[in-house]
Amino acid sequence: MIDFFAVFGLEPRPVIDAGVLGNLFASKSKTSHPDRAADGDFATLNQAFNTLRDPASRILHLLALSGEEPQMKAASAGVSAWFGKMATGLQRFDRMFQPLSQETSSLLRAIKIREAQSILADLENISEGLTSEKEGLLQTMAQIDARWPSDRAEDRYSLAQIACDLRFVEKWLAQINERRLRLASIAF
């Protein structure tokens, strides 16, 4: 297994500064991109960059490096609590949006857009909640990072849980965002 931290000359740890990583990727690209070196392994550098810049994949890689293969678990209770609200909101929105996107009468469109917008407002509230949930997760991650390297089993366990929670939160945020984009694309 390739150590993606080592690809950039970094110590394996939970938190990496995005700016530092971006600059390292830029400078290493200059020597390994196929335009510069026929034998450079840019695809691996690229994979390393994509793994390290996303907190969840970074954690999973970090744990995997030390021989742990965290099983994808369920989201924690705090994060799961959002699911029901979010799913209902999405369903309401989609039921509204489907006929709206095919509506040809401007008046009916306008009325439906208003309704869709108020459903979206509920979704945006959920989105804010999820965002602060995510910030909380990243903070806990930073706390664990502060005492890194850590051999404590509970730290590794929480990291695995954080990775899993982040995946869910991000997926849901993306789903809400998708609705926001759909409405913004037709309402103007």
Place this chain on the structure above:
Amino acid sequence: MSQIVGIDLGTTNSLIGIMDSGFPILLADSEGFRLTPSIVHFPASGEPLVGRPAGRMKAISPERTVFSVKRLMGIRPGETGKDTFPFRVVDTQGKTTIVIGDRTVTPEEVSTIILRKLKADAEKSLGESIDRAVITVPAYFNDLQRQATKRAGEAAGFTVERIINEPTAAALAYGLDRLKDRSRIAVYDLGGGTFDISILELNEGVFRVLSTNGNTRLGGDDIDRDLVRLLEERITARYPEIRHELKDPLFSARLRELAHDAKLRLSEENAVQIEIPFLSGNRRFNYLFSRQELDAITRPIIRRTRSHCLRSMDDAKVVPRDLDEVILVGGVTRMPIVRQLVAEIFQRLPNTSQNPDEAVAIGATIQAGIISGEIQSVVLLDVTPLSLGVETFGGLMNVIIPRNTTIPCKAGEMFTNAVAYQRSMRIKVLQGERELAKDNWELGSFEIEFAPVPKGVARVGIQFEIDANGILHVLARDISTGQQQLLDLASAVDVSDEAVEQMIAESVDHAFEDMSERVWTETAIKSNELLPAVKSALTLVGDQLTQEDRREIETLVNAVSEALDSKDIQRLKSANAALDQGTQHLATLLIDRAMSEAERRRAG
């Protein structure tokens, strides 16, 4: 080794350039122009004409003069959409082909003919032979369209050193020297046939595409088509008796030319006089065509670019104020209405310092200079525009490489046997953003072989690689030997014949449904939805209407109610349409109100 040329293979115009003492220059064709029209004329006998000489044949011999062929590249039958061409486009064995007299050519072959001319003319003017090229494609081209372009280049006698995305090339041409480190730009490229939006960031000499989005079938051609339709309507309104003449290919070709000229002039002037001297009899058609009318046709087409821009910003995680420049590329961006709508989308005035026709070719030439080593100061990192995945059980798309991943890239996927002692499994490879596999592009499929073992025990690793051209390679890894083997993707066409037959069968079934009954019900549903909607809109924003407007709407409402009782379909349809039309202002008021309410909510 010979030099590398940069080629912009455009829907409307193609260009070729070369590095000359460290600077990109564009070469004129044998007619003396840097822009070579992407048009090929096939005479009844003899060699095809290409470029300007072919363009002159467009209105004389429309059935034998092929243009905008890029819209057909890598396109499967049934995907040509609303496009209509004066030449015959048909499906033969699941492939889109063009019929000219008794011969057929593929879109790829037409592209090859254009590329051959560019090559020959460049060789003549340089006095040396050239056999290496960088060729541009719309950023939103999928794998099949890229491969078709690459093959066209190879058939023209080039080693295709790179397929590069048009907006990325334009960004290179804009110049790194003009950008400070850490700046971010958007490139809005609306050409004759395709639309692309890309967002890029410059960081320590590395130019990285953050996101790209677009539509490979949206461009100036669509404006031309709608404009021709409008002129046809105006002509038939005046001379209904010559309706049939409009279908004549020669007539259409000339009308198309007239429309196109008027469109170009309206980018500078406020109104142009359209005269059609070629109607039969002593009929004359003179029409003062205003920019406003053109804008009304253009606006809905340009609005379709909006959602792509929003998505692209969203994927790049930027908002308009994070952008340092919005650069306009493509001939259509000369239109004032386009500049205005782009300014609205990005909330800033776009940068028009680039020559919108030449930027892409100059960028392709710079990329050629990067590959040859002549330019050392920059590395360009592009992305794959579409998510790549495989079809899973249940017909869903499982994404393996998400859209906007930097290329070249690779990703592995493990496949296992779903049933005990299963010997093989066919995997469909897809590209696109939709959840259901069938809504995405099918690139092809490959077969995995398993050892005869219990369920879930067999494991075969497949590696998906997208190269710097944005072209996919699939490799199977033999776990025991560690060796990799390149897999051939069976073309999707061979597989999907059955599906096409099925679709045809279904559409025939539908034809037998009782049409009139259904149409009445649908129309009545529409009325019953409209009437209460008008009522509630009037209570919400009715106070902003004039007395007159209100009375007018009430009359239209009554007309719909009466038509409902009459059971007359035509009457109800037109009453609905009139009410739709008459309540547009009301709709605008409602939207304005909804927008300001949303604003207020956000401001909290």
